[in-house]
Amino acid sequence: MIAVDLGLPPELDVWLKRQHTATTIARRIYIDEDIIDARIIGATQGAAAWYSLTQPSQLIGQWISTLQHPADAQLGRLLSTARYYGLHMPTRYVCRIRQVPTPGAFRTVTKDTIQMVVGSETYWLTVLSEATEPPLVLQSERYREALLLTDDLKEKYVGRLSVADMQAMIHERTEPQIHSRGGRPLTVALGETLVLDTNLYLHRCARCTGIWLSADPDPARCGKRPCQQTAWREFTKPFRSMQQHGICVTPQMVREVRHRRRASRGS
Numbered sequence: 001m002i003a004v005d006l007g008l009p010p011e012l013d014v015w016l017k018r019q020h021t022a023t024t025i026a027r028r029i030y031i032d033e034d035i036i037d038a039r040i041i042g043a044t045q046g047a048a049a050w051y052s053l054t055q056p057s058q059l060i061g062q063w064i065s066t067l068q069h070p071a072d073a074q075l076g077r078l079l080s081t082a083r084y085y086g087l088h089m090p091t092r093y094v095c096r097i098r099q100v101p102t103p104g105a106f107r108t109v110t111k112d113t114i115q116m117v118v119g120s121e122t123y124w125l126t127v128l129s130e131a132t133e134p135p136l137v138l139q140s141e142r143y144r145e146a147l148l149l150t151d152d153l154k155e156k157y158v159g160r161l162s163v164a165d166m167q168a169m170i171h172e173r174t175e176p177q178i179h180s181r182g183g184r185p186l187t188v189a190l191g192e193t194l195v196l197d198t199n200l201y202l203h204r205c206a207r208c209t210g211i212w213l214s215a216d217p218d219p220a221r222c223g224k225r226p227c228q229q230t231a232w233r234e235f236t237k238p239f240r241s242m243q244q245h246g247i248c249v250t251p252q253m254v255r256e257v258r259h260r261r262r263a264s265r266g267s
């Protein structure tokens with residue numbers, strides 16, 4: 001049995017149909033200026049079993065960073081960055097993956113990963129099998145060159161943060177500092193909330209069009225300064241009536257109107 005998300009390129013489907021493999025396909029996703037991660041869009045039954053899940057559909061939509069041991073997730077991001085800059089890095093190695101139904105439980109596994117670009121998007125095809133050596137994170141001589149990459153180069157490719165980092169920050173109540181690019185943008189409609197993961201929500205204000213992350217599924221105010229409006233889920237009157245007339249209100253339209261209002265006030 002396999003499970004796929006809408007939008008899996010047909011070119012990749014064939015990989016999941018290779019019988020008896022424990023395979024996942026993940027797509028690189030741009031969440032915010034600084035947050036880049038990968039999300040599973042295809043999985044086989046065998047892959048689900050590695051995560052102690054009964055159905056491959058339970059893997060669809062999971063963030064790669066939250067499925068791995070934090071140290072291994074960080075190393076994975078470092079390796080893909082190093083490859084992007086042309087360094088030769090291991091593609092087959094051991095890491096620790098979460099046993100999803102049991103918080104805090106991990107299992108070691110050999111991960112064989114191929115990075116592919118289809119159209120303008122990046123995908124990772126991963127085949128899981130028994131671990132036959134210690135985790136790669138303990139064998140730094142195998143990725144020594146990657147350790148020489150500067151933070152600036154790393155941020156350019158993987159952003160500064162993953163979804164797992166965001167969860168940790170929200171948990172510790174520290175404020176993330178945001179700014180950088182790459183991958184498919186995640187779209188959130190104005191005034192709406194997107195569930196990124198358990199306890200992590202992406203909201204978009206209908207008043208200022210700003211996007212913010214929080215652990216609260218329904219914040220009382222817009223999380224963007226100086227906006228902080230309580231009616232962040234509602235359009236202002238002119239946009240409401242446009243919507244009633246079947247016109248789709250886009251963030252560009254809202255920004256344009258705000259900009260003009262500000263300009264006319266200034267003159």
Ligand SMILES: [Zn+2]
Nearest residue numbers: 205208222227
């Ligand atoms: Zn706002």
